[in-house]
Amino acid sequence: MAVVVVTAAVLGLLVGSFLNVVIHRVPRGESVVRPPSRCPDCGQEIRARHNVPVVGWLVLRGRCAGCGTRISVRYPLVELGTAVLFTLLALRFGPPDLPAFLYFGAIGIALALIDLDCRRLPNAIVLPSYPVLAVLLTASAGYRGDWWSLARAGIGGAALFAFYLALALAYPAGMGFGDVRLAGILGGVLGYVSWAALLIGAFGGFLLGAVAGVVVLAAGKGGRKTALPFGPFMIAAALVALFAAGPLGQAYQRLTGLT
Incomplete structure (x- = not known):
């Protein structure tokens, strides 16, 4: 190790x-x-x-x-x-899962910083990541014989893509199609880990974005209509979910008495 x-x-x-x-x-x-x-x-x-x-x-x-x-x-x-x-x-994450998550971490850093700089999530990075991660996660699932994790990844990717697409169509000014394309990747990676990771990562981005918006307002650096790139919040929430989904899920169960 x-x-x-x-x-x-x-x-x-x-x-x-x-x-x-x-x-x-x-x-x-x-x-x-x-x-x-x-x-x-x-x-x-x-x-x-x-x-x-x-x-x-x-x-x-x-x-x-x-x-x-x-x-x-x-x-x-x-x-x-x-x-x-x-x-x-x-x-x-140890082998054989690690290559997929290292790749995801690398593109996450690149996309977050590009979005901060240029307000863009380039297709040149996002679109090739679909087949790359599909191959890496399939290989990992095949090695472990855990096909349900792969199915969960497919469901998670499709669900989060559809959810963000609906938001973009309903409110085009607040959600770009770059975010929609990124959502499919995040949903697939988080779904592969667990349903809890998918839920935390999916909604954590909105929470982080809201907190950042309040900070910007409080610091006098912008107004209510100030546009913030959303990609970095999506990626940050996904990374938090990868590490904290288990402990957060257990804490929720203890608080609600479900354990």
């Missing part, structure tokens, strides 16, 4: 470095493969020794080696955050 956790942490650093490229280039319609990583200001290619996750940023003291332009602290934070998330996922 320790080997799996350490491997996941190291993989998280590497994947986090790649996610920085994805977050910067995908909204611009650029390739994430070519050209190699470069400074967005002067265009100088980043040397291999400066491209080491977190360490490279520290060595450069947060500035480009070529032009001295400040490099956002978000780059190492994304790398560290991905490593931490991968570590937690490795502690929560």
Whole structure:
């Protein structure tokens, strides 16, 4: 188990470095493969020794080696955050489930930050994630012989997609179709875990969004009509559900006397 956790942490650093490229280039319609990583200001290619996750940023003291332009602290934070998330996922889900949840965690980070930056959930990330996660979850269910979890994932994905679609059609100004497409992925992943995870993740996004709206109002940073990207709240609630669905469900049962 320790080997799996350490491997996941190291993989998280590497994947986090790649996610920085994805977050910067995908909204611009650029390739994430070519050209190699470069400074967005002067265009100088980043040397291999400066491209080491977190360490490279520290060595450069947060500035480009070529032009001295400040490099956002978000780059190492994304790398560290991905490593931490991968570590937690490795502690929560062992093989054979882990690959699917690591993939979900990676796209979740990318989509949340892109939505915050651009108010978009790019199809280039969302749509391919359907077949990728379908294959990974099917392989996991097949290995464990747990086909009910896979069926639950299909039901959850279809149900959450339909629910968000109905909201988008009823109130187009408040719900984008990018959120609808993302909902299908979240429903599938959460449904695979449990019904409790699906319910908590489905409605937790609305709760987090409401809390954020109150904070924005209280801080005087916006009004009642201020639009906040909803994708990050959906993803945050899904991640909370992955880890907390069991304890929250047990707590609810104790409070209601159902145990």
